[in-house]
Amino acid sequence: MIPKEKFVESFYNFKLSLDNDALLMYNTKRGTVVLLESRQAKEFENYLENPKYDSNSSLISELKKLGFLIEPDANELNEIRxxxxxxxxxxxxxxxxxxxxxxxxxxxxxxxxxxxxxxxxxxxxxxxxxxxxxxxxxxxxxxxxxxxxxxxxxxxxxxxxxxxxxxxxxxxxxxxxxxxxxxxxxxxxxxxxxxxxxxxxxxxxxxxxxxxxxxxxxxxxxxxxxxxxxxxxxxxxxxxxxxxxxxxxxxxxxxxxxxxxxxxxxxxxxxxxxxxxxxxxxxxxxxxxxxxxxxxxxxxxxxxxxxxxxxxxxxxxxxxxxxxxxxxxxLKYKSLGILTEPLPFPAPLWCPVERWYSYIFGADGLIFPCETYIGNTQESVGYIEKDGTIRFNENLYKWKKTIFDEENSYCLSCKLLPVCMGGCKRERLKHVSNKACYWNEEIILDTMQKFYFLLKNE
Ligand code: SF4
Ligand code: SF4
Missing domain, CATH: 3.20.20.70 (Aldolase class I)
Incomplete structure (x- = not known):
C-alpha cells in the first residue's frame, strides 16, 4: 500500500545530472540548492519512481525540509499566490x-x-x-x-x-x-x-x-x-x-x-x-x-x-x-546571502511597484509609479497633501494589477515564478505580449553547471 503521507516532487525543482551520476538540485520556491552523490541520487530516484517505497532516511527527511519533496496534496501555486x-x-x-x-x-x-x-x-x-x-x-x-x-x-x-x-x-x-x-x-x-x-x-x-x-x-x-x-x-x-x-x-x-x-x-x-x-x-x-x-x-x-x-x-x-x-x-562567497547570485532567490515581488503601500514621492509631492518614470508628470499616479493624505489618480490601477489578475498568464505555469513573479512591471506594460522574462530555464541549468564547477574546485 502506498503510505498516505508519501511526499512528491516539487514542481519548482531544477535537476542537473552530473558526472559520476551525482545530481545538483535547485528549488526556486525555497531558494535551496543541494548536491546529491550518486548513492543519494539513486535513493531519491527510487523514492520518486517506486510508489510503494517510502523512507524516513535522513536524506529524504532533509529533502522534505528543503522543499524538494512536498506533501502530496500541497498546492504550490496557491501557496505562492x-x-x-x-x-x-x-x-x-x-x-x-x-x-x-x-x-x-x-x-x-x-x-x-x-x-x-x-x-x-x-x-x-x-x-x-x-x-x-x-x-x-x-x-x-x-x-x-x-x-x-x-x-x-x-x-x-x-x-x-x-x-x-x-x-x-x-x-x-x-x-x-x-x-x-x-x-x-x-x-x-x-x-x-x-x-x-x-x-x-x-x-x-x-x-x-x-x-x-x-x-x-x-x-x-x-x-x-x-x-x-x-x-x-x-x-x-x-x-x-x-x-x-x-x-x-x-x-x-x-x-x-x-x-x-x-x-x-x-x-x-x-x-x-x-x-x-x-x-x-x-x-x-x-x-x-x-x-x-x-x-x-x-x-x-x-x-x-x-x-x-x-x-x-x-x-x-x-x-x-x-x-x-x-x-x-x-571574494570567497562574500556576496552569497546578500545578493541573489549566482542563482536567484525567491521573492514575493520583482520590485515594490505592485505593492499597495509603496510610494515614490517627487520633489513637489507628486507620486511616481516606477523609478524610470521619475519626473514624468504624465505618468504620475497621484500626490500627497500637507496633512499626509494620499490622492491617487486612475493611472495607479494598471501598476497594481499582477500576473495573478492577468488572464492566460504564461507565468503561472513557469518554474521560475517564485524568483520572478512576472518580472519588471514596466516591461509587462510596455510589450504587447506582456513578456518580461529575465532568467530562463536554459540559463538556470547552465548557471547550475558553472556553480557545480565552482563547488568542485573549492
Ligand atoms: S523599471 Fe521595472 S523593476 Fe524597475 S522600478 Fe520600474 S517596474 Fe520595477
Ligand atoms: S516573466 Fe518569464 S521567467 Fe518570469 S515568471 Fe513569467 S514566464 Fe517565468
Missing part, C-alpha cells in the same frame, strides 16, 4: 522612495531619468511624508500592529540635499521613539559627496545601507560617469570609500558597489573587481555586484553615443552571471 498577495497588501510595511533632489551633479549618458525636473524637494513634502507615516502607524497601532518603514533616498543625486535627509531622519527617529514604528533606510548615491563625516552622521541616525556606483577602472568610469563640467569622478569616489573604510568597525553600515557594464567595458570591470578585492575584501561592510546598462527608451541625445555598446538582453544576463562567479570566486 498567498505569499505574493499578503506581501502586496500588507499595510504594516511601507516602501517609501524619497526624491530630495530631482537634479544631479553628474551627466551620465545612460541615465534613464531623461525628464529630470531639476527640483529640490520642498520642505512641506518632507513634513507631509512624516505625517503620512505617522497616520498609518497610528492606524496599525490601533489594531495592535507594528509599522515598518523602508526609506529609499533616491534622485537625481540625493546627497545634494544631505542636510534635509538628516533633518527628516531626526524627526523620524523621534516618531519611532514615541510610536510602534521601526524603519531602515538606504541611500542610492553616486558617492561623490559621501564622505566619512556624513557617513558617521547617517549611521548615528539609523541610515545604514548605501549603494554607490563605479563603472570599471578609472579610465572607463571617468568616460561614463562625469561631472556636468566634464571632469572625471573616480578618484573622489574611491578616496571617499577608502576613508569610510577606515572608520572604526563599530560604525556598522553596508555599502554595495554597483557596477554598470557595457560591451566594451567588461575588461575594465574585471580590473575593478581585482582592485576592490585588494582594498575592501577584508571589510565585511563592503560588497560589490554588477548589472548591465539597460536599453530603456529615452529622449536623451547622448545615449546614442553608447547605444551600440548596450548588450543584447540574453548576452547581458550571461555576462552578469560570469561577473557574479568572478566575485564569488575572488
Amino acid at each position: 498567498a505569499w505574493h498577495d499578503k506581501f502586496r497588501k500588507d499595510k504594516r510595511l511601507l516602501h517609501i522612495t524619497m526624491l530630495p533632489s530631482e537634479s544631479c551633479n553628474f551627466a551620465c549618458p545612460y541615465c534613464f531619468q531623461y525628464q529630470k525636473r531639476n527640483k529640490f524637494m520642498k520642505d512641506w513634502v518632507y513634513e507631509a511624508v512624516l505625517n503620512f507615516i505617522k497616520n498609518i502607524t497610528l492606524e496599525n497601532q490601533a489594531i495592535g500592529e507594528e509599522t515598518y518603514v523602508k526609506i529609499n533616498w533616491f534622485g537625481g543625486e540625493p546627497l545634494l540635499q544631505a542636510n534635509k535627509i538628516i533633518n527628516f531622519h531626526e524627526k523620524l527617529k523621534i516618531l519611532s521613539e514615541n510610536l510602534n514604528l521601526k524603519y531602515d533606510a538606504v541611500v542610492v548615491t553616486n558617492g561623490y559627496l559621501l564622505n566619512p563625516h556624513l557617513m558617521k552622521t547617517f549611521v548615528n541616525l539609523g541610515i545604514k545601507d548605501f549603494q554607490v556606483t563605479l563603472d570599471g577602472n578609472k579610465d572607463t568610469h571617468d568616460s561614463l560617469r562625469r561631472l556636468k563640467n566634464g571632469s572625471g569622478t573616480f578618484d573622489t569616489i574611491y578616496t571617499n570609500l577608502k576613508c569610510i573604510r577606515d572608520l572604526p568597525k563599530e560604525y556598522r553600515f553596508r555599502i554595495l558597489i554597483r557596477v554598470n557594464f557595457l560591451k566594451n567595458s567588461l575588461s575594465s570591470v574585471y580590473e575593478l573587481i581585482d582592485k576592490f578585492k585588494e582594498d575592501f575584501s577584508h571589510d565585511d561592510r563592503f560588497h560589490i555586484y554588477c548589472r548591465p546598462v539597460y536599453d530603456f527608451e529615452t529622449t536623451r541625445n547622448d545615449i546614442v553615443s553608447i547605444d551600440s555598446q548596450i548588450l543584447p538582453f540574453q548576452e547581458a544576463i550571461e555576462r552578469q552571471r560570469d561577473l557574479a562567479f568572478k566575485i564569488i570566486y575572488e
Whole structure:
C-alpha cells in the first residue's frame, strides 16, 4: 500500500545530472540548492519512481525540509499566490522612495531619468511624508500592529540635499521613539559627496545601507560617469570609500558597489573587481555586484553615443552571471546571502511597484509609479497633501494589477515564478505580449553547471 503521507516532487525543482551520476538540485520556491552523490541520487530516484517505497532516511527527511519533496496534496501555486498577495497588501510595511533632489551633479549618458525636473524637494513634502507615516502607524497601532518603514533616498543625486535627509531622519527617529514604528533606510548615491563625516552622521541616525556606483577602472568610469563640467569622478569616489573604510568597525553600515557594464567595458570591470578585492575584501561592510546598462527608451541625445555598446538582453544576463562567479570566486562567497547570485532567490515581488503601500514621492509631492518614470508628470499616479493624505489618480490601477489578475498568464505555469513573479512591471506594460522574462530555464541549468564547477574546485 502506498503510505498516505508519501511526499512528491516539487514542481519548482531544477535537476542537473552530473558526472559520476551525482545530481545538483535547485528549488526556486525555497531558494535551496543541494548536491546529491550518486548513492543519494539513486535513493531519491527510487523514492520518486517506486510508489510503494517510502523512507524516513535522513536524506529524504532533509529533502522534505528543503522543499524538494512536498506533501502530496500541497498546492504550490496557491501557496505562492498567498505569499505574493499578503506581501502586496500588507499595510504594516511601507516602501517609501524619497526624491530630495530631482537634479544631479553628474551627466551620465545612460541615465534613464531623461525628464529630470531639476527640483529640490520642498520642505512641506518632507513634513507631509512624516505625517503620512505617522497616520498609518497610528492606524496599525490601533489594531495592535507594528509599522515598518523602508526609506529609499533616491534622485537625481540625493546627497545634494544631505542636510534635509538628516533633518527628516531626526524627526523620524523621534516618531519611532514615541510610536510602534521601526524603519531602515538606504541611500542610492553616486558617492561623490559621501564622505566619512556624513557617513558617521547617517549611521548615528539609523541610515545604514548605501549603494554607490563605479563603472570599471578609472579610465572607463571617468568616460561614463562625469561631472556636468566634464571632469572625471573616480578618484573622489574611491578616496571617499577608502576613508569610510577606515572608520572604526563599530560604525556598522553596508555599502554595495554597483557596477554598470557595457560591451566594451567588461575588461575594465574585471580590473575593478581585482582592485576592490585588494582594498575592501577584508571589510565585511563592503560588497560589490554588477548589472548591465539597460536599453530603456529615452529622449536623451547622448545615449546614442553608447547605444551600440548596450548588450543584447540574453548576452547581458550571461555576462552578469560570469561577473557574479568572478566575485564569488575572488571574494570567497562574500556576496552569497546578500545578493541573489549566482542563482536567484525567491521573492514575493520583482520590485515594490505592485505593492499597495509603496510610494515614490517627487520633489513637489507628486507620486511616481516606477523609478524610470521619475519626473514624468504624465505618468504620475497621484500626490500627497500637507496633512499626509494620499490622492491617487486612475493611472495607479494598471501598476497594481499582477500576473495573478492577468488572464492566460504564461507565468503561472513557469518554474521560475517564485524568483520572478512576472518580472519588471514596466516591461509587462510596455510589450504587447506582456513578456518580461529575465532568467530562463536554459540559463538556470547552465548557471547550475558553472556553480557545480565552482563547488568542485573549492
Ligand atoms: S517596474 Fe521595472 S523599471 Fe520600474 S522600478 Fe520595477 S523593476 Fe524597475
Ligand atoms: S516573466 Fe518569464 S521567467 Fe518570469 S515568471 Fe513569467 S514566464 Fe517565468
